[in-house]
Amino acid sequence: MQLLLFPDSVGADLGLKDFAAISDGAVIEAQNYYRRMEDKLAIAQRAGKKDRVKAIHARICARRRDFHHQLNTRLVNSYGAIFVGNVNAQALSQTGMAKSVLDAGWSAFRTMLLYKGARTGVWVEEVDEAYSTQTCSVCESRTGPRGQEGRGVREWTCGECNTTHHRDVNAACNILAAGRRRQQQESPSLPRKRQPKAEGGEDVNK
Numbered sequence: 001m002q003l004l005l006f007p008d009s010v011g012a013d014l015g016l017k018d019f020a021a022i023s024d025g026a027v028i029e030a031q032n033y034y035r036r037m038e039d040k041l042a043i044a045q046r047a048g049k050k051d052r053v054k055a056i057h058a059r060i061c062a063r064r065r066d067f068h069h070q071l072n073t074r075l076v077n078s079y080g081a082i083f084v085g086n087v088n089a090q091a092l093s094q095t096g097m098a099k100s101v102l103d104a105g106w107s108a109f110r111t112m113l114l115y116k117g118a119r120t121g122v123w124v125e126e127v128d129e130a131y132s133t134q135t136c137s138v139c140e141s142r143t144g145p146r147g148q149e150g151r152g153v154r155e156w157t158c159g160e161c162n163t164t165h166h167r168d169v170n171a172a173c174n175i176l177a178a179g180r181r182r183q184q185q186e187s188p189s190l191p192r193k194r195q196p197k198a199e200g201g202e203d204v205n206k
């Protein structure tokens with residue numbers, strides 16, 4: 001595979017509120033299949049209906065897989081290289097967000113993406129997403145939301161360069177930049193062209 005063929009690369013930030021934000025500006029809402037079926041599941045469990053419990057679990061899995069499949073297909077059909085953040089489900093599932101983490105299925109999504117990338121000749125790489133939320137993707141200052149109080153911030157304006165960011169799309173742009181930096185280090189002949197910045201967020205899952 002030739003590394004020079006990556007001007008059409010993209011970054012993807014996986015999260016809980018939105019399942020994914022893409023550096024092209026697309027925001028894909030979390031589907032919460034598990035949460036939606038939670039009541040039915042509890043009823044079946046209390047009634048001791050093991051087959052019903054199994055069937056509900058299978059349905060949740062199938063829907064999540066289908067959702068992952070659709071998004072992965074769209075990504076590998078649109079881009080030559082995809083960089084995805086290494087968000088760690090294990091660390092987050094220790095917190096109060098365990099159910100959402102369960103619902104997201106990040107590692108299953110990434111595994112499928114890697115597999116699909118390999119099959120279609122699209123470069124897929126997991127990159128370290130440290131500071132991707134805090135860093136402004138335009139001027140690289142760390143002016144973004146941080147810590148506990150920054151958790152709920154969905155949109156913010158950089159105090160240095162005055163750019164307004166969608167939290168997760170900005171993170172996706174930083175993931176893309178980190179992926180490109182890595183490619184540069186591995187292959188100095190790569191073009192140093194930057195993608196035009198995406199503006200705002202658009203829900204493509206409607």
Ligand SMILES: [Zn+2]
Pocket residue numbers: 136137138139140141143158159160161162163
């Ligand atoms: Zn800035």
